[in-house]
Amino acid sequence: MLGPMFLTHLECTACEGSFSPLGLPRACPDCQAPLAARYDLEAAGAALDRSTYASRPGRLWDLAEVLPLADPSHAVTLGEGGTPLLELPRLAAELGVARLTYKDEGQNPTGSFKARGLSVAVTMAKAGGATALAVPSAGNAGGALAAYGARAGLPVVLAMPQDVPAANRIEAEVTGAEVHLLPGTIADCGRWIRERAAEHSWFDLSTLAEPYRVEGKKTMGFELACQLGWTLPDVLLYPTGGGTGLVGIWKAFDEMEAMGWLPKGAPRPRMIAVQAAGCAPMVEAWASGAERATAPANPHTCAAGLRVPTPKGDRWMLDVLRSSHGRAIAIEDEHLLASTRRLGRSEGLFGAPEVGALVAALATLRAEDHIGHNEHVALIATGAGHKYLECFG
Ligand SMILES: Cc1ncc(COP(=O)(O)O)c(C=O)c1O
Numbered sequence: 343m344l345g346p347m348f349l350t351h352l353e354c355t356a357c358e359g360s361f362s363p364l365g366l367p368r369a370c371p372d373c374q375a376p377l378a379a380r381y382d383l384e385a386a387g388a389a390l391d392r393s394t395y396a397s398r399p400g401r402l403w404d405l406a407e408v409l410p411l412a413d414p415s416h417a418v419t420l421g422e423g424g425t426p427l428l429e430l431p432r433l434a435a436e437l438g439v440a441r442l443t444y445k446d447e448g449q450n451p452t453g454s455f456k457a458r459g460l461s462v463a464v465t466m467a468k469a470g471g472a473t474a475l476a477v478p479s480a481g482n483a484g485g486a487l488a489a490y491g492a493r494a495g496l497p498v499v500l501a502m503p504q505d506v507p508a509a510n511r512i513e514a515e516v517t518g519a520e521v522h523l524l525p526g527t528i529a530d531c532g533r534w535i536r537e538r539a540a541e542h543s544w545f546d547l548s549t550l551a552e553p554y555r556v557e558g559k560k561t562m563g564f565e566l567a568c569q570l571g572w573t574l575p576d577v578l579l580y581p582t583g584g585g586t587g588l589v590g591i592w593k594a595f596d597e598m599e600a601m602g603w604l605p606k607g608a609p610r611p612r613m614i615a616v617q618a619a620g621c622a623p624m625v626e627a628w629a630s631g632a633e634r635a636t637a638p639a640n641p642h643t644c645a646a647g648l649r650v651p652t653p654k655g656d657r658w659m660l661d662v663l664r665s666s667h668g669r670a671i672a673i674e675d676e677h678l679l680a681s682t683r684r685l686g687r688s689e690g691l692f693g694a695p696e697v698g699a700l701v702a703a704l705a706t707l708r709a710e711d712h713i714g715h716n717e718h719v720a721l722i723a724t725g726a727g728h729k730y731l732e733c734f735g
């Protein structure tokens with residue numbers, strides 16, 4: 343069955359225009375900015391209270407009341423979500439913070455948080471009538487789309503940079519996707535898909551080109567609050583590429599307030615966007631006070647998920663950084679790889695290089711006293727290190 347449970351409309355994140363969620367919605371037809379799903383949150387909060395949610399098994403679709411599909415039995419799922427929030431006491435002591443928690447998104451199907459966005463987006467694309475799916479991907483999103491597309495019984499076409507981590511290419515091929523390896527970055531791959539999508543009737547699931555990947559990613563914010571007993575950390579570090587995770591988590595905080603799950607005006611974390619020094623358009627935009635990000639000349643980093651020179655969510659992200667009194671910070675590859683190993687040695691966790699960047703950013707921000715010794719810092723550990731063996735060999 344297609345049709346919203348509490349979804350009411352889609353709203354443009356720039357011009358605030360209102361649009362129907364039926365069919366296969368994409369970006370704002372008037373100004374091309376991303377669309378955000380809007381719900382009757384009072385009704386959703388009345389239908390599902392937070393203790394009932396907490397008593398459910400602990401998977402993404404437990405949040406069906408704030409997801410866009412009416413009947414969760416039609417969800418395209420591989421058991422995503424419900425990842426543990428681990429305490430990192432040894433690393434907290436080494437880095438000098440009161441509490442350090444780690445949302446281990448590497449435990450998702452296909453080893454990254456991309457599973458969340460693609461479970462919801464593929465579900466909605468299938469429900470809306472898509473017959474083939476396509477995405478440009480720096481790595482993990484392609485692997486996840488291949489898996490969820492296969493699960494949905496829909497063909498998948500991927501465009502990935504030639505130097506994509508081998509695991510991402512192989513997992514996509516094994517799960518039946520048609521993989522095109524192209525010169526350049528995800529931006530070049532995106533152009534390649536856009537030029538061919540109409541002719542081949544591919545539905546393009548690029549980051550923020552449609553409204554539902556962010557809906558999947560927001561579930562990280564709901565889970566985090568639930569796992570912390572309906573409180574939030576003081577600081578949240580997020581490895582930022584296209585930006586859907588960062589804005590999705592902030593959207594979750596807004597929605598939980600509107601549902602009565604968090605008190606109105608409850609303290610929110612300072613949101614910190616962490617990028618790689620070789621590709622840091624958000625850090626540049628933040629530092630210069632620009633409204634939009636500008637693509638760096640020669641984007642490079644071994645943290646493949648951070649090699650996103652033209653993030654579509656730039657304005658939305660800058661809004662979140664400002665509203666949360668957060669900031670953006672860039673980390674050199676050498677430093678983020680060393681920090682991935684430090685995390686592994688201290689806590690037994692093999693994170694993706696993107697996750698190592700968070701540890702490095704925490705060390706830097708703590709040393710500069712932007713993060714205080716008495717604060718609780720949460721790391722959104724977006725992916726597993728096993729998918730990047732070439733970085734550690
Ligand atoms: C492991 C990992 N972390 C972070 C990111 C960036 O995520 P977002 O696009 O939500 O900013 C990616 C994207 O590919 C990724 O694979």
Ligand SMILES: [Zn+2]
Binds near residue numbers: 355357358359
């Ligand atoms: Zn608009």
